[in-house]
Amino acid sequence: MRKICLFAAAFAAAFMTAAYQDAAAQEYSWESVLMDGSRTGCTATRRDNVAEALGRFRGCRYIAPSGEVFRRNSPAAKAARIVMDAQPEMARVKEVIAYSPEAMEVTYPEGPLSNWFIGIIMDKTAALAGKKVDIGVGNFGGIRVNMPKGDVMLDDMISMFPFKNQLAYVEHKGSTIRRIIEKMAASRFQVLGGVRVVARDGKVVSLEIGGEPLDDDKVYGMATISFLLNGGDGLMLGCDALEIEKFDVDIIDAVLERVYADAAAGRPIVSQADGRVVILDF
Secondary structure (H helix, E strand, O other), rough: OOOOOOHHHHHHHHHHHHHHHHOHHHHOOOOOOOOOOOOOOOOOOOOOOOHHOOEEOOOOOHHHOOEEEEOOHHHHHHHHHHHHHHHHOOOOOOOEEEEEEEOOOOOOOOOOHHHHHHHHHHHHHHHOOOOOOEEEOOOHHHOOHHHHHEEEHHEEEEEEEEOOOEEEEEEEEEEHHHHHHHHHHOOOEEEEOOOOHHHHOOOEEEEOOEEEOOOOEEEEEEEEEHHOOOHHHHHOOOOOOEEEEEEEEEEEHHHHHHHHHHHHHHOOOOOOOOOOOOEEEE
């Protein structure tokens, strides 16, 4: 179910646009609140269903989608007018751009949505760097909303990845990567790709990259984002790096490139959990 608050929608739209343009991950936070629309019947708008989703004005009355009638100067009618007036400016982001047969939530320590996200980051970074990417590291905090089931709007994707962080390629010795993963095991794992790690009681039990045990002396290519290079979410992925290459490509640009390509080819958005991060009970 999509989440909507009639009174907050216009302000949220402006806020999300500003966040998309200017945000750094540590400066903003989101909280999703489920609104059932029981009084007005209002739902989230698409580009082509504004009247159906928000209702209409007739004379001195506002007629909500539920059929309930409000005076024009009532709080409900005033809020409806604010949201309706914002729709022309929001038309572009309300365009349906893809289809997801299943809803995907942000789940810990890994899940379909985070796995889909880091796979895109790894593929795009490898293409930009022209080098093999063995491991991907992202952050759960950078995925702000879940993937809806059914039609996916541009608004959904921008809301999902609103932060203006860029892709980066980093080369590390295996010993450095081991230290990074061990730190996660002792605190909290972040989004990982290309690995299989098992942890128990805050310690790494096993760690594989590319299906092989991690080699401390081997050099591995890592795909990540600029926010995590120097302290974001407690990670210092740029520390002790053998090579760092940053790209002027934002996360949302890489994601949308994949989404548009898949949609053009008739492919839905699909992903799955695969057990890449397992935390054993005591």
